[in-house]
Structure formats: structure tokens, C-alpha cells
Amino acid sequence: MPVVSGLRDGPLGAVVDRVRGALWPIPFIGIVIAVGLGVLLPTVDGWLAWGDHPLTFAFGGGPAAARDLLNAIAGSLISVTGLVFSLTVLALQLSSSQYSPRLLQTFVTDRVVQLTLAQLVLTFVYALTVLRTVRTADATVGESAFVPRLSISVAYLLTLGSVVALVLFIGHLASVLRVETMLRDVHDESTTTIATELGSSSDHDQGGAGGSGPARGREVLLTARSSGFLVGIDARAAAAAAAEARVVVELGVRMGDSVVEGTPVARARLEPGADLDVDALADRLDESLQLHFERSASRDVAYGLRKVVDIALRALSPGINDPTTAVHALSHASAILGKLAVHPADGRAHRDEDGNVRVVVPPWTLPALLQLTMEEPLHFAEGQPAVLRRLAGLLQEFAWQARGRDVDDQVLGYADAVAASARSSTQVPESETRAWRERVAQALAGEWPAAGR
Template sequence: MGDTLRAQLWPLPAAGVGLAIIAGVTLPRLDKRFQHDMPSWLREYLFGGNADAARSVLEAIAGSLVTVTALTFSLTVLTLQLASRQFSPRVLRTFTADRYVQTTLALFLATFTYALTVLRTVRTDEDDVSGFVPQMSVTVAFLLALTSVLVLVLFLSHLAREIRVETMMSSVHSAARRTIERVLPQQEEAEEGTAAPAGGRRGAPPEPPADALPLMAGASGFLTSVDEERLLKAAVEADAVLLIDRFPGSSLIAGTPMGAAWPRVGGPFSPGAGDRLAEAAAEAVSTGAERTDAQDIAFGLRQLTDITVKALSPGVNDPTTAVHALSHSSALLCELARRDPGPRLLRDDDQRVRVVLRRPDLEDLLDLAVAQPMRYGADEPAVLARIGMLLGEFAWTDTPGRQPLIDAALGRLRATIDAQDFHPAERLRLFELLQHVERAPAGQWSPSPIP
């Protein structure tokens, strides 16, 4: 729920409006209470006009802020449309979760609301009640208006920087790294016995028996997060082993299997235990309408691959952006390889495996990074060269089991090059690069033939 709210535009502006109403009601009361006891030096810095002037100022502030807010919202929507059409719909969360955009909208709406709220307290001598000008409140409105002008200029500068594809890819990369550091180190710490619930990668995960109880998804949507403590507690109480066969980012359909459970010591579940276990598992798995980076370590790679593929489409035809996106994908892939992704095992106090959570392994992640770019960039030598360099960079990570993955990817890349009608010089340079990559797993380095 917290991650969902973080990616919404409305919570912070709504909070700003609420605070503005409170301030717009409270400050005029303070004005009325201290207007005769205010020091003379302070009066010099406060609004000094009459009631008509105060109304004019507040009306001008409220009217101008409506226009500015509409402009800001229009620019934000235009940016979202541009990002969705030219880059990827999955990068929209980067903009909607941008605190600068949310804070700017909150300030503008708060200033507008505050000015309207204070306006209702201004009284002239012609009114039925005695005249009243809330000097402090009008001064605060004036300061908020000046701040809004400054923030508008900064917002336009920020927006111009954010719509650049390089900034966008850097934001995706940074968010993905935070997710990796948040999710995968839990496994490493658990192996040392410092995390709760205990987890890690020690030993092979247990395989479910043929008569295992299927665990059904409780709701349709994308798997966004898994409550590990709740799953472990349910498995221990039922003396069972649970397998969640779908990882964060996967699509779940209500009423279809997402995993299995079976008694730890064999035999059937006691009456009602299986149903309680299945219900607890369904409640521990959260779904949403879209993928998030809460626990999805592959989400950043998915976004970067989308940007790569979109850049290679005939409507965009921007291989340079595709090459840059592949560079970010290579950095994330190497980071993931060093952290040993794969199934996460949760253990009880006696170090017995109770829950197996599937995570993307290196084969899944490598395929995500190179399969689609290789297909859609098959006729662009620069893209194929960058994919070859990605494989070479991946080869330099000291990761067990990487060699078969590299060999398979190099075989696909070589077949892709063979199928294209490249110039002989381009073909020669690509094959020289492949030879350079093939030497990397053995620790042999030589200058790359393609920069």
C-alpha cells in the first residue's frame, strides 16, 4: 500500500490542501487576537493596505495560481504521454513518484486554497460587521505566491531535465539498484544468521511431491510482494513446506495455482489444516494492477529493455539510445550476478527449509536483457556489438554457472549475425568482438576491436 501511494500524484497535493485550509482558518484568528498588541517594527514588514487592497491581492493570487496549477498539470500529463509513447509505459511510475512534481503541485494548490480561505475573513467598513484586515495572513499569502513563482521556474528546469532519455534511464537504474540492495542482501544476511526470518541459498530447494496441495491465487493481477514472515509462520504451524512458484512481477490469475504445499514428514494434512494453509498463503501474496519495484528485482531490467526495444522500432529508429540502455542493463546484470539471485529459502528455528520463494535466476535475467534487443536490433551492427560487449562484461563476474549461459547467448548472437546481410568489414569486426568475448571467462583480456 505504501509503494502504491508513493507512485500516485494526489496524496501530497491533498495533504497540502488540508494544511492550507487549517492555516487559512487559524492565522486570521491569530491576526484578530494580536492585531492591537503587535510590535511596531513587525507591522512595517506586514501587509499595510486596506480591506479592498487585501481582497485584490488575495483574488489575484488565487486566480493566478489556478492558471499556474493548470499549466503545471498539463506539462506533467504531456511528459507522461511522451514517456509512454516514446520510451515505455512502465517508466510512468518514475514521473508520478517524482517528489519534486508532487511537491510543486502541492504548493500551488495549497497557495490557491489558502488565499481563498483567508479571503473569506476580510471585512470592509461597509460590511455588517466591523472591518478587519488579517495583515499576517495576507503577508503569508504574498510570500507563498513569491515562492510559487520561484518553484515554477525550478519545476520547468526540472521537467526539461527529466524528459531526457539519459536522465530517465539513470532514474530507472538507480531505482533498480535500490531494489536489489533491499531485496538480495536479506539472503546474504540470513545465511550468517542475522536476519529474521531465516533465509538464504544454502542447499538445493526441496521438490514438491506429486500429491502436493496446490496453492491458489486469491486475486488477479501482478504479484507485487510476499509477506515472508506470514508464510513462514503458517508453514511452521501446519508443519509443512510451502513453495511459491511465481516471483514478484509475475501475472497471477485468481483461482489458479501459484505454488504448492505438502507436509514436512509426509502423509496427508490433518482435517482443515490444508485449507487454513492455502488461505494464509493467498493472503500473504499481494497483487496489484501494475508491476512495482517493491520486491521485483527484474523490473528495472524490464524497463531498460522496453526503452531499448522502443528505440529500435521503425517509428523511432534511435540505435544510440538502444546502445546506452544496454549499457545500463549490463551494469544491473553484473550487479545481480554478484549477488547470486535465485530461489530464496526460509527456514525455521531448527534450520529446516519451510518456504521456497522463486526468484529470477541468472538465465532469466540474461534472457530478459538480451533476447528482445537481439531480435529487434538484428540489422543494426552497433546494437549487436553492444550485446556482445554486455556478454563480455557479464563473463567477468565471478559467478558459478555463468559459462553455459554465455556460450548459449554467444551462439544466438553468432547465428543472428550470420543471418544478416552485413558489409564484410562490419561482419569481420563483429566476429572479432565475439572472439574477444570468448576469452573473457578464462581471464584473458585484450583491447576490444569495437569501442
């Protein structure tokens, strides 16, 4: 049965992912709402014709008082907005230098930050828009003074909301700068991506199950026309191009991998008798590949793991030397790796309208994910007993969840390396390091030792 690509696979999906990863969309929406309210509410005020007896909740001053109040609101709000932007930039600098530059993506998509900025700019723009409608008697010719009482009352309420938003933002900022909060946010982000990409096969086939492609024929390499990180693919367009050329395109890069212009990015397997225009197919494939200057967490299941490992590495650097943070980061890495271990590691196959496999995207395999998690932390954990113990625990946890997935030798090899590093660089007893490997082997065999053993 034909498989229709979802919104996430097309160019519109790429635009949505870019917008979600930016800081400006919600504040921009706030500006649009502010202009709309600033034009609409004064018109409503004109229809109401308050006269000298406004309702108790409405502004009761004259034109001069109205102008003074709106000027005060606009002047104070632009100053507060500048303060919030300064605090945001400071938070970005701290998170980049202290933890990892890749955490900036997570921070700028924080809804509290975006909504606070939206509230402040909305109030500022609204006050300016309403200010233009206030008329004094001596400033008009043939018209009476006009004070949009309801509009000014709304401006006052928006200002109160901005003060509350500022207080909440400062409290949130103090929380979000804690490394535990950042680790939690990355963990949640990664869990969402794994559930979206690997938790359902409604839009794609895993490993080409449920059908097969054309018979294997001559193979041709397709080179990349541009450079960047692979953050998505327009599967419908790629499958259509492959079907028209009568080939199966097997990508040579995974989601999140770097693509370099002029180097092979895919392999086209031709049907018998097919006459392929290599350059034309390479151009169409390039149009369907969504490349960006940085990785994105929306489709890349390994990116969250990369961020958490980066935090652990930064904590183990001589300039910071914070093994406790490294231990916490490795705990999150173990949890993310465990989620990836229970999902199949087969390639993702996209089909054409006739149900034939036309594009295959290689997966992040368990050996590659385990290497990403262990390789660098193991190198920098030398001389850190607590970190080495956590690495041994991570291997035991992973071994339990990855049983029967053909990674036993790799897991035991890392267990031996962790034990050897502990023996050579710390005073951890040899009996304890032997126990680390034994527990990993037991986990691979489906056994879990009782506490204290």
C-alpha cells in the same frame, strides 16, 4: 534463531509502497498544511492587534485591498495549477508513446513534480482560507474591520515561492523528458531495489541457509484465489499459516510474475502425519500474497531491467529507428545485470517463530535475467551494427562478472547468435564477429584483452 519479518513484508508495507508510487500524497499533505495555516495565522493576527501601525514587512492595505490581493492570488494559482497538470499529462503521454508505458510509474513518483503541485495547491487553498477571515466595516454588525496582515504577507511569500517552483518545474520537465534522464532514473530505482532486496539478509534467509524445513512428505498444489502481478508477500502471515498447517509452502511465481486465478500458485510439502485442509491454506496464502494490476519496482529486482529493455526495443522499432538510444539503454541494462550477477540467485526463505523454513519464494536466476536482457533486443537488432556491437560488449561485461555461476554455455550461445546476426544482416567483417566471441570466452576465463585488441 527466529526471523521476524520487517515492515516491508506486512500489509502496512504494501500500503506504504502504494502511497510512494502515487502522485497525490504530497499535494494532499500540502492542502492539509494550507488549511491549518489558513486557520491558525488569522488567529495569531487577531492576538497581535496591529492597529494602524503594522510592521514594515506586513501587508499595510485595508480590507478591500486585502480581498483583491487574495482573490488575485487564488485566481492566478488555480490557473497555473491547471497548466502544471496539463504539462504533466503531456509529459506522461510523450514518455508512454516514445519510450515505454512502464516509465509512467517513475515519472509520477518524481519528487520535483509532486512538490511543485504541492506548492501550487497549498498557496491556492491557503489564499481561499485566509480570504474568508477578511472583514470590511460595512459588512459586519457590531464588529470592526479585520485585516489579517501577517496572513496576507505569508500568502504573498507563498505566491513568490509558487512562481519560483513553476520556473524550476518547467526546467525540470525539459530535462526529465530526455531519454538519458529517464534511463538514469530507472537505473537508480533498480539499484536501490537490488540493494534493498539482495544486499542484506537481515530479515530473510537466502536459500534456506542456517536451518532446514521439515522432512519431505506428500505434496499438494495450492491454486490462486485472485489474479494480478505478485508485488509483495506478508511473510509473517504466510509463515504462520504454513506452520499451523505443518507444511512448507514453495511458491511457483517470482516477484513480478503474473498470477492467474484458478491456476496453481504454490506447492505445499506436508510434514509426515500432517492433516491438511487445502482450501483453508489456499485462502490464507491468498490473503498473504500482495497482488496488483501492474508490477512494482519496490520489491521486483527484474523490473528495472524490463523497463530498460523496453526502451531499447522501442528505439529499435521501425517507427522510431533510433539505434543510439538502444545502445545507451543496453549500457544501462549491462550495468543493472552486472549488479544482479554478483548477488546469489538462491530462493528467499521465510521462517516461522520457531526458526523453521515455512515459505520459499523462487528467485530471478541469472539465466532468466540474461534471457530477459538479450532475447528481444537480439531479435530486433538485426541490421543494426552499433546495437549488435553493444550486445557483444554487454555479453563480455556480463561474462566477466558472472564467472563461475554456471552460465558459460548460455553466454557463449548468445555470443554466437550475435555474431551470426551481424554476419547475415550487416557488413561487419567476419574477423570482428569472431573477435566478439573470443573476448566473451576470455572474460569467462578471467582474462580481459588490452584496448585495441
